[in-house]
Amino acid sequence: MKIMQLKKSVMTAGVLVTCFVLGCGRNQEKKEEVKNKNEITVGVTSFADTLEPTEQYFSWVVSRYGIGETLTKFDQKGRVIPSLAESWINYEDGRTWIFKIRKGVKFSDGTEMTPEMVKKSLERTFELSNRAKTFFNLQELVIDGQNLIIKTDKPVAGLPGCLADPLFLVVNTQGDTDLYASKGPICTGPYMVESFDPTEQCVVIKNNYYWGGEVPLDKISFKCIDDQITRSMALQSGEIQIAYNLKTENLLDFQDVTKYNIQSLDSLRTTFAFMNENGVLKDKVLRQAILRALDKETYAKTLLEGGAKSGKAPVPPTLDFGFEELIDENTYNPESAKKLLVENGYKDIDNDGYLETPNGEKIELEFVIYSSREELKVYAQASQISLKEIGINIKINTVSYETLLDLRDAGKFDLLIWNVLVANTGDPEKYLRENWYSKSPSNQTGYKNKKVDELLDKLSVEYNKDLRRNLIIEIQQLIMNDASTIFFGYETTYLITSKDIENALLYPTDYYWVTDKISIRKESKE
Structure with missing residues (x-):
């Protein structure tokens, strides 16, 4: 099975990277360096190229x-x-x-x-x-x-x-x-920027004016380590003391409870791909066929080793917004996908293995992904293989997160991966409005459903919790019926820290990686 071949290639690549890291050897003295110092290093992904808070999502x-x-x-x-x-x-x-x-x-x-x-x-x-x-x-x-x-x-x-x-x-x-973009904004948090090297490292130091009391740490360095295997090795070597966005396959390295703490959280994030209706994907039939060709259950259970739940709807099942009630007309059914395309005039005119549109136009869809989340590459590569089997040609374009934001805002893509917190204001209202409201500046896909707009406007003024839930369920169903978006999955979030770290907490709304409570265990500094 071609999906299984992809899994083998991904695993092989991981082994090669691990061997390379081990071959180079992490300096074990790093563990000693952090002792007697009131500072830590955190391994992160999706680094910023600016600290100006009004730019994109920085x-x-x-x-x-x-x-x-x-x-x-x-x-x-x-x-x-x-x-x-x-x-x-x-x-x-x-x-x-x-x-x-x-x-x-x-x-x-x-x-x-x-x-x-x-x-x-x-x-x-x-x-x-x-x-x-x-x-x-x-x-x-x-x-x-x-x-x-x-x-x-x-x-x-x-x-x-x-x-x-x-x-x-x-x-x-x-x-x-x-100067906020390059030097960091003047804010009220427990830490302030000492130095910032875009895409590489950000160093923050204690804010001596902090209103919330004494800040436990003197300095925190945030180091960008996009590759999850390298990030895992950095935590094992003591180069970093906290690692964000590690995955299920990394957990075996941190089973020693005397050395590490592992926290996990069923995701409040959804990984999905926009389908740009301003191009060839304006045809709902083509979008439906794409959805039916994707074996999201296998992607989640096998390729991601159970580190995700397969996708269906905009809002994950961890939130009570009707996941089980929602009807997916486009579940995995590749034979149905092929039949749908043939019945609507899609055919392989030049016998190259890929279909042309009913008008004879070649279909080559650019799938834009970013590099700092390993699961995004897995989803994209698996989709490329699955869609080839029904005659759809996919070209993957891997870019930085910053470039992806620019391409999204300019509408320059056919498919574009997105991983986002769905309850960023307490429930999914703003998430739904930002991505599927026709007048949203973030909606550059051409998606427009008058009923969705009406319900989103109604939702914004509704205070009753039960009525809000019903509206959110109805909005989701309409978006699914329109076959507007590929909902790949809902990944489990992990936070792994050295045992020396105290009060590093995993929040459902992941705005708070470092707080005024994170500290180093006293015994570790003695």
Whole structure:
């Protein structure tokens, strides 16, 4: 079976890389170097090429690295709780929210954070980021003593959750904001940027003005190690003490509970591929055939060694939004895919093994993926093999994450992989709006369904939990019926740390990789 051949090739490549790493030899003295030092190194992926928080999704990096904070945040159960705002209330009209800004907070340059400065920070975000208006349309910001009053053009039921998204982290706009991209923004988090080398390393140091109390660590280095085998070896050698985004196949290396801690979380992320309807994929028949040709169950169970659940819907089954209730008309059925194409005029005119459209146009679909998540390559390569079997020619274009964002926003792709948190504001509303609302600036696929738009608008003003759930289920079903997107799977998230590390927690909303609680065990420094 060709899928199994792919698995063997992926495993062989992994062995070769591992042998190379072992052959080079990690310096075992690295483990001794961290002792008697109040600093750690973290191995990460999807590194940023800028720390400007309004650019693309790079505010997530600023939040994950303990640099920036927002008015609200999520706890370990995904609930919205206070952060830079102590409390909030909503007027009966639903369009006016009052946030009481916390006193005694200072930015990392020692400047006091005031409601006026919070106001200017939010205004800057809306001015510079096209994504901001996908959360809510800001009508007015008003200062009333210690309160910041936010007025929107229509009711926004999930506004406190929206403000927990790192896009809305609070920065000091009085500083030289032109330097934020290269030097890091001035924020209120437990750490501040010491140095930043795009795509390589970011070093943060303790913020001595931090409002939340004493910060345990003096320095944290975030090192970009895209290859997961290399990242695993770096943790084993002591080069790093925390590793993010390791996979199921790495777990055997960390079974010694006296040396390592392993945390896992059923994913709140979905890996999917946009299908661009502005080109040949405007034909729903072709999109349906593609979906029916993909053996997502095998990809998840065999190729990813059970490290994912096979995909079906926009929202993973870990959230209660009707996964089992949803009907997938395009489950794996390659014979049905072939029949559908033949019946609708697709044929191999030049006998090269690949189909042409009913108009005789050659089909060669560019599948854009990025390199920092190993499972994305597995999905893409498996899809290439599966689709070849029904006569669809796929060319894989592997790019950096930053380039992928540019291609997505420009609509320059046929298929484009995406891995995203689906409850970034507390539930899937904003995730659905950002990707499938026809007027969303992030929707560059040409996807448009009037009913989906209507339901998303209705969802944004609905406060009742049960009614919101029903709307989200209906929206998902419509998106699935349109065969607009390939939902590959929902991967398990792992966090593996050295036993020397304390209070490194895995959050369902993965905005908080480093917090003011992470520390080195006292015994490890003695």
